[in-house]
Amino acid sequence: MMPFDYHRPDSAAAACERGHGAPNSAFIAGGTNLLDLMKLGVMTPETVIDVSRLGLDGIEEQGEGLSIGATVPNADLADDPRVRARWPLLSRALLSGASGQLRNMATTAGNLLQRTRCPYFQDTDTPCNKREPGSGCSALGGEMRNHAIFGTSEHCVALHPSDMAVAMRALDAEVEICDPDGKTRCLDLDQFYREPGDTPHIETRLDPGDLVTAVRLPAPRGDRQVYRKVRDRASYAFALVSVAAVLRMQDGKIESAALAFGGVGTKPWRDLEVDLLLQGERPSDALFDKAGETLTQGAETHEGTAFKVPLVKRVLKAVLTEATQ
Amino acid sequence: MTLEHQIDGPEDEGFARPDGNGPLGADLERRDGAAKVCGAARYAAEHHPDGMLHGVLVRAPGLGPVRLVNADEITAIPGVRRVFHDARMIRNAAQGGAGKAPVQGVKAAAYVGQPVALVVAEDFATACEAANRLRVEADGADLPVHPKAGEPDPDKTKDKTTGDFDTAFSEAAVTLDVTYTTPAMVSAAMEPHAAVAEWDGERLTLHGALQMLRDNKAELADCLGLAEDKVRVLSPFIGGGFGSKLGISADCVAAALAAMELGCPVRVVQSRRQVFEVNTRRTETSQRIRLAADRDGRLTAIGHSARVSNLPDESFSEPVLQGTAFTYAAPNRLLHSELVRIHRPAAGSVRAPGEAVGVTTFEAAMDELANEAGIDPVELRLRNLPEVEPGSGRPFSSHRLAECLTEGRDRFGWDGRSPEPRQRREGEWWIGTGMAAAVRVNMVSDAEARVTLTPDGRALVESDMTDIGTGSYTIFGQIAAEALGLSPDDIDVVLGDTDLPPGSGSGGSVGAASTGTAVWLACEEIRRAIAGRMECAPGNLTMAEGHATCGNDRRVLQDVLSGQPLKGHGKLAPGAAMKKVRQATWGAVFAEVAVSDVTGETRVRRMQGTFAAGRILNQRTARSQAQGGMAWGLGLALTEALVHDRRDGHAVNRDLAEYHVPVNADVPHLDVRLLDEPDDWAGPLGAKGIGELGICGSGSAILNAIHHACGVRIRDLPATPDRVLAGLA
Numbered sequence A: 001m002m003p004f005d006y007h008r009p010d011s012a013a014a015a016c017e018r019g020h021g022a023p024n025s026a027f028i029a030g031g032t033n034l035l036d037l038m039k040l041g042v043m044t045p046e047t048v049i050d051v052s053r054l055g056l057d058g059i060e061e062q063g064e065g066l067s068i069g070a071t072v073p074n075a076d077l078a079d080d081p082r083v084r085a086r087w088p089l090l091s092r093a094l095l096s097g098a099s100g101q102l103r104n105m106a107t108t109a110g111n112l113l114q115r116t117r118c119p120y121f122q123d124t125d126t127p128c129n130k131r132e133p134g135s136g137c138s139a140l141g142g143e144m145r146n147h148a149i150f151g152t153s154e155h156c157v158a159l160h161p162s163d164m165a166v167a168m169r170a171l172d173a174e175v176e177i178c179d180p181d182g183k184t185r186c187l188d189l190d191q192f193y194r195e196p197g198d199t200p201h202i203e204t205r206l207d208p209g210d211l212v213t214a215v216r217l218p219a220p221r222g223d224r225q226v227y228r229k230v231r232d233r234a235s236y237a238f239a240l241v242s243v244a245a246v247l248r249m250q251d252g253k254i255e256s257a258a259l260a261f262g263g264v265g266t267k268p269w270r271d272l273e274v275d276l277l278l279q280g281e282r283p284s285d286a287l288f289d290k291a292g293e294t295l296t297q298g299a300e301t302h303e304g305t306a307f308k309v310p311l312v313k314r315v316l317k318a319v320l321t322e323a324t325q
Numbered sequence B: 001m002t003l004e005h006q007i008d009g010p011e012d013e014g015f016a017r018p019d020g021n022g023p024l025g026a027d028l029e030r031r032d033g034a035a036k037v038c039g040a041a042r043y044a045a046e047h048h049p050d051g052m053l054h055g056v057l058v059r060a061p062g063l064g065p066v067r068l069v070n071a072d073e074i075t076a077i078p079g080v081r082r083v084f085h086d087a088r089m090i091r092n093a094a095q096g097g098a099g100k101a102p103v104q105g106v107k108a109a110a111y112v113g114q115p116v117a118l119v120v121a122e123d124f125a126t127a128c129e130a131a132n133r134l135r136v137e138a139d140g141a142d143l144p145v146h147p148k149a150g151e152p153d154p155d156k157t158k159d160k161t162t163g164d165f166d167t168a169f170s171e172a173a174v175t176l177d178v179t180y181t182t183p184a185m186v187s188a189a190m191e192p193h194a195a196v197a198e199w200d201g202e203r204l205t206l207h208g209a210l211q212m213l214r215d216n217k218a219e220l221a222d223c224l225g226l227a228e229d230k231v232r233v234l235s236p237f238i239g240g241g242f243g244s245k246l247g248i249s250a251d252c253v254a255a256a257l258a259a260m261e262l263g264c265p266v267r268v269v270q271s272r273r274q275v276f277e278v279n280t281r282r283t284e285t286s287q288r289i290r291l292a293a294d295r296d297g298r299l300t301a302i303g304h305s306a307r308v309s310n311l312p313d314e315s316f317s318e319p320v321l322q323g324t325a326f327t328y329a330a331p332n333r334l335l336h337s338e339l340v341r342i343h344r345p346a347a348g349s350v351r352a353p354g355e356a357v358g359v360t361t362f363e364a365a366m367d368e369l370a371n372e373a374g375i376d377p378v379e380l381r382l383r384n385l386p387e388v389e390p391g392s393g394r395p396f397s398s399h400r401l402a403e404c405l406t407e408g409r410d411r412f413g414w415d416g417r418s419p420e421p422r423q424r425r426e427g428e429w430w431i432g433t434g435m436a437a438a439v440r441v442n443m444v445s446d447a448e449a450r451v452t453l454t455p456d457g458r459a460l461v462e463s464d465m466t467d468i469g470t471g472s473y474t475i476f477g478q479i480a481a482e483a484l485g486l487s488p489d490d491i492d493v494v495l496g497d498t499d500l501p502p503g504s505g506s507g508g509s510v511g512a513a514s515t516g517t518a519v520w521l522a523c524e525e526i527r528r529a530i531a532g533r534m535e536c537a538p539g540n541l542t543m544a545e546g547h548a549t550c551g552n553d554r555r556v557l558q559d560v561l562s563g564q565p566l567k568g569h570g571k572l573a574p575g576a577a578m579k580k581v582r583q584a585t586w587g588a589v590f591a592e593v594a595v596s597d598v599t600g601e602t603r604v605r606r607m608q609g610t611f612a613a614g615r616i617l618n619q620r621t622a623r624s625q626a627q628g629g630m631a632w633g634l635g636l637a638l639t640e641a642l643v644h645d646r647r648d649g650h651a652v653n654r655d656l657a658e659y660h661v662p663v664n665a666d667v668p669h670l671d672v673r674l675l676d677e678p679d680d681w682a683g684p685l686g687a688k689g690i691g692e693l694g695i696c697g698s699g700s701a702i703l704n705a706i707h708h709a710c711g712v713r714i715r716d717l718p719a720t721p722d723r724v725l726a727g728l729a
């Protein structure tokens, strides 16, 4: 690991200022992702700013919704009785991720901002456009499995690996950001994350010094919430495919549906066309098949990722069946 | 004095034999367990001699000739002592039992990831940083990295033909011709390979994470050009090996040469990623299996041909057909194996080399044949058990496969199973059961041990034998206690130091039986001395409860010893028995699985294993070995695969997040039953190896259960959800 300066500011504003002033800096929260990547030489910040003790670790009620502090541990968030009662989707997604030890350390913002698990990104001996812009993409033409089929570009097909973010996407969460000028802004997850395009190294709309301070969860738009994750082993593995669903039923019809997908997108994936297609319809196999078709029509697959198309369709159908029963 | 014994046959040479009432066989906890869980057991990397420096290995980023671009700049970093690019560094770990240096050199990379430099600094952080900054360039070389692209090595091609396979196959009522593939795998032991080397100007002392110390000492000496007696290797505690620590590893040689050059102790610990690429992996295999049978399911022909791989100049070739050679009778047999030379990380022994992959695929093919022939899979196997070893005609030293099959069948509750697949469903889950036979050759190794009966009536067992977490310490305590009529608590056991008599080491499941027999022989020598002192025939001596008794003469041990210690030295050698009989261990494994019709995910719901491996020396440690083997079988069937990049062969998923060993949630209740019976051809203890048997077949019980559950045959392992799904869709 390269030597680095370590700072532990005592306010969010001071953290932003530090981050703004030091060009090659990184915030550290739980460190479960950043430290691994630093040890591998993949991330080489010269300044590390510890944000774990800024008092951003509370979960507050905000109207009908919740404001979840940036440094709330994933384990605490999953255990929160309010979350479990009204946003059970989020609890389930969190608990399906990583391991107990990791969830104790991992934080809300860290989870949103965890880097891809593309093995070539993590290997400094192989070209990677995300790690070293312009060097090429080793995954293309190489070993692909944990890679995306939606939102990809010819420069990068890296998957966003988070489970939590998939649930949050279906729950219409917004990220609260504090900037070095002391201003606060909110972005929904669609705006927050960027697709790779020809700048795969730029993953979000965060500017230098921007600190994520919270995630705002609005009141749930449905009481039927399902998270289903498919993986290579029963626990402690990233999603091959996951589906998050938030539905409300009225008189035997789907009043509203919000679906998000993991394991398939360069960012936590959502396709509003799929949501719309379901709205106002009576549940049926044909409808669910159509939803799957609509979702996957633009999929870009490769030898190692082609299986995700049938898989995500089947899981979507099963999830919709469960959520509408 | 030394009591030597060579196992030539079942004959009794007047040795005492365990009577079954003593501490041997008891269900005892591992005596090193408490020290391990509280951190008192010191592993290799936990030795911190004064003035110790830290070395970090640096890999070749590509194939072909390599150059260090900025070594001077790195050497100038404050705290960095030296950058080694030393011709004595080894390309990859030595093969198990090599006893001499593996391929050495750093000028060209035969595989991506080969260690080509060592950066030594005063502290670990500086060493890591400097290693990260050291730029290594590889020219690249157009070398084959895929088994399909490699050329078979004529020296490694083996054919064994009996009868007329082609005619039998073409005339048979039922035939099967299938190809299975298994991926590369790694041991993935918890403790990374690590070494701390000290040089006093004359003698090298190395704390390592190693399984076979007498060989490792010779390998290290050969690498460094030292006489063997100038090298001492210690490895009293090892956090798992599974074959990956059989031979001297890159960290050991690098630490040793750096310590010798710099005159300071040097520690080198492999990073987790290095653990995955610089030691030895299990080769990937491609296996064509052809079976022919008559209407009753009696095999008339067996064809098994396997392709494996390794780096150039590696002697090891995975003996895939080892189990096929003796498991089932068939008059016409065609066994063929070949090895291609490719430039992936070196292949070597990983737990049960040969049978782990060979029996697993063969037993899956047997299940396919059972289906084709419409015969119950257990019954099919029972109908094809040989009387003598096929081909050679040698008798078996003991043959318990039929009992394992029938007892396992009863215990699992196999009867009443519908022969058709896709018969049971719970929600979206298809439920099915499957079974497989398990076989593993039994091996014996040279082994020595010393036992000292001390004047206070306690005993000390000493050998350079290792305990890789399997229970050697505990078992040797039980063996000595049994032989000398003491309690296991009265026995001290010291292992893992080459200054002690050379044991067998831990590999090929030989440790407990071979070194254990040497301990027994050492005790026998003591018993004979005591009998002499009491003027009675050794056969008339009983030792129990701290007393020696001959007829009416009963004495406490302290009196017999009268203030002087009594030493015994046991030396075991494999003998003619290995030629006269086929000696093996036996088992049957049954599994119930659930397969999701939605996702293709498989969950194993329960497994039963019935095993026969001679005398069981400790019920608990033997059961643990069987369970560990079954969990490995689960990994082989469902989750584990080391992925190599198709362009340069490098190991892609080289960490524990992406190389999927089964986790707790994957492993259900593993019911184990051990058929305990001494094998007369296995020396006075009658014990055989059990460490590897559990993995030899259990994976195919799962694969066969997947087929029974949902009708999908997985022939390319592992059965990950995408592969099962492809069959379901």
Ligand SMILES: Cc1cc2nc3c(=O)[nH]c(=O)nc-3n(C[C@H](O)[C@H](O)[C@H](O)COP(=O)(O)OP(=O)(O)OC[C@H]3O[C@@H](n4cnc5c(N)ncnc54)[C@H](O)[C@@H]3O)c2cc1C
Binding pocket: A026, A027, A028, A029, A030, A031, A032, A033, A034, A035, A051, A070, A074, A096, A097, A098, A099, A102, A105, A106, A107, A108, A109, A110, A111, A112, A113, A114, A115, A161, A162, A163, A164, A210, A211, A212, A213, A236, A237, A238, A239, B657
């Ligand atoms: C073996 C393993 C298995 C895993 N399995 C899963 C899984 O199955 N599913 C899953 O979803 N995740 C999984 N994870 C990932 C895990 O969830 C993340 O590592 C974790 O959530 C990161 O949180 P952290 O607080 O430790 O982040 P850190 O490592 O501290 O930071 C991560 C990134 O976020 C940035 N950051 C942190 N806080 C802020 C902030 N307030 N504002 C701006 N930037 C910030 C950091 O600069 C850094 O770039 C796994 C991880 C490991 C190691």
Ligand code: SF4
Binding pocket: A116, A118, A119, A120, A121, A127, A128, A129, A130, A131, A136, A137, A138, A139, A140, A155, A156, A157, A158, A200
């Ligand atoms: S997919 Fe993206 S992260 Fe992976 S190698 Fe290509 S550019 Fe790098």
